[in-house]
Amino acid sequence: MQPVEQRDEVEMLSLMLLIRRFEERASQQYQAQKIGGFCHLYIGQEALVTGAVAAIRSDDYVITAYRDHAHALARGTSADACMAELFGKETGCSRGLGGSMHFFDRKNHMYGGHAIVAAHIPLAVGLAFAIKYRGEDRVTLCFFGDGAINQGAFHEALNLAALYKLPIVFICENNLFAMGTSVKRSTSLKQIVDRAEGYDIPGEIIDGMNFREVRDKVAEIVDSIRKEPHPAFLEMRTYRYRGHSMSDPASYRTKQELEKYRLDDPITRLRAQLTREGKLTNEQFDLLDKRAKETVLAAVKFAEKSPQPPLDTLYDYTYADGAMEPGSSPTEEPRQKQREGAPSPNTNSP
Numbered sequence: 001m002q003p004v005e006q007r008d009e010v011e012m013l014s015l016m017l018l019i020r021r022f023e024e025r026a027s028q029q030y031q032a033q034k035i036g037g038f039c040h041l042y043i044g045q046e047a048l049v050t051g052a053v054a055a056i057r058s059d060d061y062v063i064t065a066y067r068d069h070a071h072a073l074a075r076g077t078s079a080d081a082c083m084a085e086l087f088g089k090e091t092g093c094s095r096g097l098g099g100s101m102h103f104f105d106r107k108n109h110m111y112g113g114h115a116i117v118a119a120h121i122p123l124a125v126g127l128a129f130a131i132k133y134r135g136e137d138r139v140t141l142c143f144f145g146d147g148a149i150n151q152g153a154f155h156e157a158l159n160l161a162a163l164y165k166l167p168i169v170f171i172c173e174n175n176l177f178a179m180g181t182s183v184k185r186s187t188s189l190k191q192i193v194d195r196a197e198g199y200d201i202p203g204e205i206i207d208g209m210n211f212r213e214v215r216d217k218v219a220e221i222v223d224s225i226r227k228e229p230h231p232a233f234l235e236m237r238t239y240r241y242r243g244h245s246m247s248d249p250a251s252y253r254t255k256q257e258l259e260k261y262r263l264d265d266p267i268t269r270l271r272a273q274l275t276r277e278g279k280l281t282n283e284q285f286d287l288l289d290k291r292a293k294e295t296v297l298a299a300v301k302f303a304e305k306s307p308q309p310p311l312d313t314l315y316d317y318t319y320a321d322g323a324m325e326p327g328s329s330p331t332e333e334p335r336q337k338q339r340e341g342a343p344s345p346n347t348n349s350p
């Protein structure tokens, strides 16, 4: 496999540091009651989203579940807009109306942030359908947890993506737990990737703690999808260092297990690789880390001084504009206007 150097690795390491420092600070601000509602941290899983995003273009689509802060940061949403969203402020990436689980940034093609397990997977297939319908060469990356694979929506989505040969990479972030339930107890499959085979979707298992492995594999797949649209499935093995959410002490797993994964830390790994190859000094690393911490501290200040959304916007953006007007049905128009050439099952033509 040819390594792809689309994005500078030192830059990607600094993105991983930004994600780690952002999450640590979010945890602290949550405990200080500056952040309300649910809050799920990505600490330990940084190489996965960073590696995947390093392999795609800025106009490709990204969609994920509720453990979504890192996906927005990796997509280019500012730390300011992310922290402000956690604080429920008007300057947040979802105008303070979404909170931790509903980060959204259309400009950067980050389509959420979805709280219902597996509910976004059919939406991801819709995004991929739109790409093919318009004859574009974009790709959709759909991230979801190991807890999503036994949901009906997941199966419906894989089935359609396979029938329509849609340009989508299903990325299962297998961190071994869905809340407190071990994946060994929630699925009868020997390995999650076997789900894809049943739908005739090519699948592979990847070490999600290894930035380079993730980036190179996603790049290879995305390249083949751009040439000829098709779905693909990657089971990425990873681990979250913290509990499921801020209120979970994670007492269902042992300290030894956590330590084992901490020793294989994705940031330490990439740092060691770059240092060994003479691409990074200790001083440079310290500087990157200092900058990440400063960016996040500035984001907290920005969030603190930002205004609350006005109370009368509370019900805004629940439905598309005009969707609730009498006589209007948001689904009628596209159906009437359906153009020739829409993808149909068993065809490759866009």
Ligand SMILES: Cc1ncc(C[n+]2csc(CCOP(=O)(O)OP(=O)(O)O)c2C)c(N)n1
Pocket (backbone or CB within 6 Å): 067, 115, 116, 117, 118, 144, 145, 146, 147, 148, 173, 175, 177, 178, 179, 244
């Ligand atoms: C349909 C549905 N059922 C139950 C829940 C409650 N719930 C929230 S997160 C979660 C676990 C999901 O775990 P996983 O998909 O592995 O993602 P991870 O938290 O590990 O990133 C559950 C069951 C939900 N949000 N949606």
Ligand SMILES: [Mg+2]
Pocket (backbone or CB within 6 Å): 145, 146, 147, 173, 174, 175, 176, 177, 178, 179
């Ligand atoms: Mg999980």
